[in-house]
Amino acid sequence: MSALQEVMERYEVVIGLEVHSQLRTDSKLFCGCAVRYGDPPNHHTCPVCLALPGALPVLNERAVSLGVRAALATHCSVQPQSIFARKNYFYPDLPKGYQISQFEEPLSTGGWLEIPMPDEAAADAVRRIGITRIHMEEDAGKSIHDDSVAGGDGSQVDLNRAGVPLLEIVSEPDLRSPEEAGAYLRTLRQILRYIEVSDADMEKGHFRCDANVSLRLHGALDLGTRTELKNLNSFRFVEAAIAAEIERQAEVLDGGGAIQQATLLWDRTSGQTRVMRLKENSDDYRYFPEPDLIPVNIDPQAVHDIRAELPELPDQKRERFVREHGLSEYDAGLLTGSRSLADFFEASTAAYGKAKPIANWLLRDVLHALNEREAEIDEVALVPETLVALLRMVDAGRVTPKSARELIPELVARGGDVEALVRERGVEAVSDAGILETAVAEVLADNADAVARFRSGEDKMLNFLMGQVMRRTSGKASPAAVRDILAAKLGG
Ligand code: ADP
Ligand code: MG
Numbered sequence: 001m002s003a004l005q006e007v008m009e010r011y012e013v014v015i016g017l018e019v020h021s022q023l024r025t026d027s028k029l030f031c032g033c034a035v036r037y038g039d040p041p042n043h044h045t046c047p048v049c050l051a052l053p054g055a056l057p058v059l060n061e062r063a064v065s066l067g068v069r070a071a072l073a074t075h076c077s078v079q080p081q082s083i084f085a086r087k088n089y090f091y092p093d094l095p096k097g098y099q100i101s102q103f104e105e106p107l108s109t110g111g112w113l114e115i116p117m118p119d120e121a122a123a124d125a126v127r128r129i130g131i132t133r134i135h136m137e138e139d140a141g142k143s144i145h146d147d148s149v150a151g152g153d154g155s156q157v158d159l160n161r162a163g164v165p166l167l168e169i170v171s172e173p174d175l176r177s178p179e180e181a182g183a184y185l186r187t188l189r190q191i192l193r194y195i196e197v198s199d200a201d202m203e204k205g206h207f208r209c210d211a212n213v214s215l216r217l218h219g220a221l222d223l224g225t226r227t228e229l230k231n232l233n234s235f236r237f238v239e240a241a242i243a244a245e246i247e248r249q250a251e252v253l254d255g256g257g258a259i260q261q262a263t264l265l266w267d268r269t270s271g272q273t274r275v276m277r278l279k280e281n282s283d284d285y286r287y288f289p290e291p292d293l294i295p296v297n298i299d300p301q302a303v304h305d306i307r308a309e310l311p312e313l314p315d316q317k318r319e320r321f322v323r324e325h326g327l328s329e330y331d332a333g334l335l336t337g338s339r340s341l342a343d344f345f346e347a348s349t350a351a352y353g354k355a356k357p358i359a360n361w362l363l364r365d366v367l368h369a370l371n372e373r374e375a376e377i378d379e380v381a382l383v384p385e386t387l388v389a390l391l392r393m394v395d396a397g398r399v400t401p402k403s404a405r406e407l408i409p410e411l412v413a414r415g416g417d418v419e420a421l422v423r424e425r426g427v428e429a430v431s432d433a434g435i436l437e438t439a440v441a442e443v444l445a446d447n448a449d450a451v452a453r454f455r456s457g458e459d460k461m462l463n464f465l466m467g468q469v470m471r472r473t474s475g476k477a478s479p480a481a482v483r484d485i486l487a488a489k490l491g492g
């Protein structure tokens, strides 16, 4: 048993996550500056996001409707009125000296999502995790600590990100293990991408997570004191950081100590958590309603319209794939992992006429090639027509399944015409009867012993003889044609 498992036998782990996800808008939350990643520093700024005196914020309507979309997709209630508040703190990347966020009256409350339970026997076992609230806020800028500045100890600030719209999605303390926290994040990210509310790209910092962790004895009613791990930006780090923090807390509690409420940083090199500051509470931020913005009023008709426009969500799509295409829950889950893959599957299936072979080729060979390239299906050159053309060549005996599989990485990388690629690679299957007859005759002559054993009842020798013919034709013989010829010759 691992140290973590041992701790989890003695203590119940309680986790609640706060996720910040960048909204997919063209402009910032309170000004017209462009939201663009990777541009030169301080290119997208104006008096509002630079906090020049007298500049006034104007709310981006698009950001509000994206927030409502996210709320509806996670079964939250959208509040008819929500209020922006100032969250006051000082940091060099925060020019106003406060962040405009929502506090007492957030955009939406009281939702949930369902996460898959990997350990359960049933593939469709799920657990429901509560969502406390989803609110809107602006991002801060970015501090750059760069050795090239001021002889090595200077810092710079890039305000391109200042004022970029974020959703903060706060979960109930319903998660019970690092794996569940990971599953929750994957599910949430998948939903936000499906509904095109956020790209939720962790590498670009567009999807970040703070993890609150506490322990209590199994059966205890009160929650233990929690600590908060800040700004975890990969699934792997989230799970590793939570696991390390669970072990640290268990050690403190085992030694008769008490957990101090604190904000921690995860150090990925040491694999340990360390205290950044003892916990501030909301009083420290001196929240008050933002006087420069009026309350956000959302009328029921607008909510109704946004609900009507919601696309099919991952769970619904998975169930439909099981129902309509006869897939297993597991395969359907993989194929609906992203909307683009699901769309690819459906387009290919429609063109080919059968779902199962498409699912098999996608799940086995195409996904493998995508993983190798760390790419999504809509980022590569392969298109449904190409996959279908390849399968049709296999069906016609013009390429062996083995050769076809070997072409997949090439088709994923470069796409193009399947016929041309097959010719260029010289992998067209040999189904020319004359050539195959000759090859079969040679193999039978060279393997008299195997032929005799087959005739005396050893059926498996047929496969051996098939293999010999394939070898003689460098694997290009059409297996179906060879089988027919062999059967005819041996049967006679
Ligand atoms: P704050 O905004 O000050 O961090 P919140 O009360 O909004 O505090 O809680 C933030 C997150 O912490 C939520 O996701 C919540 O589920 C989680 N949480 C609260 N109490 C605990 C606890 N004792 N153990 C683990 N998580 C907790
Ligand atoms: Mg917090």
Ligand code: ZN
Pocket: 028, 031, 032, 033, 044, 045, 046, 047, 048, 049, 050, 163
């Ligand atoms: Zn601006």
